[in-house]
Amino acid sequence: MDPVTQSPAVWVSHLRKRYRKRTAVDGVSFTVGRGEVVGLLGPNGAGKTSVIKMMLGLVRPDAGEVMLLGQPNTDPRSRQRVGYLPELFRYQPWLTADEVLALHVRLTGLKVSDRERRENLALVGLADRSRDRVGGFSKGMQQRLGLAVALVARPELVVLDEPTSALDPLGRADVRDLLLSLRQRGVAVLLNSHLIGEVERVCDRVVILDRGRVAAAGTLPELLGRRTLRLRLTEVTSSVLDRLQPTETDGDRYTVAMPDDVPALVADLVKLGVHVHAVEPARVSLEERLLDILRTHPGEQQ
Secondary structure, eight states: OOOHHHHHHHHEEEEEEEEEEEEEEEEEEEETTTOOOEEEEETTTTSHHHHHHHHSSOOOOOOEEEEEEETTTGGGGTTTTTEOOOOOOOOOTTBBBOOOHHHHHHHTTTTOOOHHHHHHHHTTTTTTGGTTTTTGGGGGHHHHHHHHHTTTTOEEEEEEEEEETTTTHHHHHHHHHHHHHHHHTOOOOEEOOOOOOHHHHSHHHEEEEETTEEEEEEEEEHHHOOEEEEEEESSOOHHHHHHHSEEEEEEEEEEOOSSOHHHHHHHHHHHHHHEEEEEEEOOOHHHHHHHHHTTTTTTTOO
């Protein structure tokens, strides 16, 4: 097989960037596999947008290397199949939505038909606004147009910097469905978002930055740990506790490691004379884990 197509969509190695006396990015390394959705998380000033700009050749790093789709990012051809939605953007207000797409198609140098442009606008919910001038668009509609621009050239890698910042709940759900469809098509996605719930729903892996460094990285199960089971029980005896082996107790509430067969556990408890009032699967949320990770890296945020 072609080694280029088998390489990661993104390979970042030891990126560093200083702005005068401030170190914005300090030795960041990570990868995004083909067809993988990776979330980039961290507080304001953690270096997320700086990493993205260095990846895409918009800012020159002081040190480190980046490969995009198997090619060095210093080669302009490496970005030909990359779609990008920046955090802050503006389009020419006198152009229509379709004209904005046509302009960006010309900039890529790729051939995209009129039908494909219309399909792209339909994909982001702007099918009936294709001939409207962008100057009359709301912030949410501008955000949808930005997504259409990022996707118009059939990218193999999509980099989204806060793609849902101006969207209502319905728009965020649309973006979530769009990201899942991209993954199904084998498109790699790097997602920078402050909406942790959205990241938790769509991402295969997460990279957490803090003060310019990678504070933690991994799949959600790796970061969040094993799922647990919370039970509210009465008539609990010592033999029941031996059966449960709880990791945490609080009055009539017991937390245990998630068993392979929950119904069998409940049946055993009933046989032992326990009154089972509630059974709830649980796991620490990504937000809780993020805060825990950041608290272990105390210091002034940049």
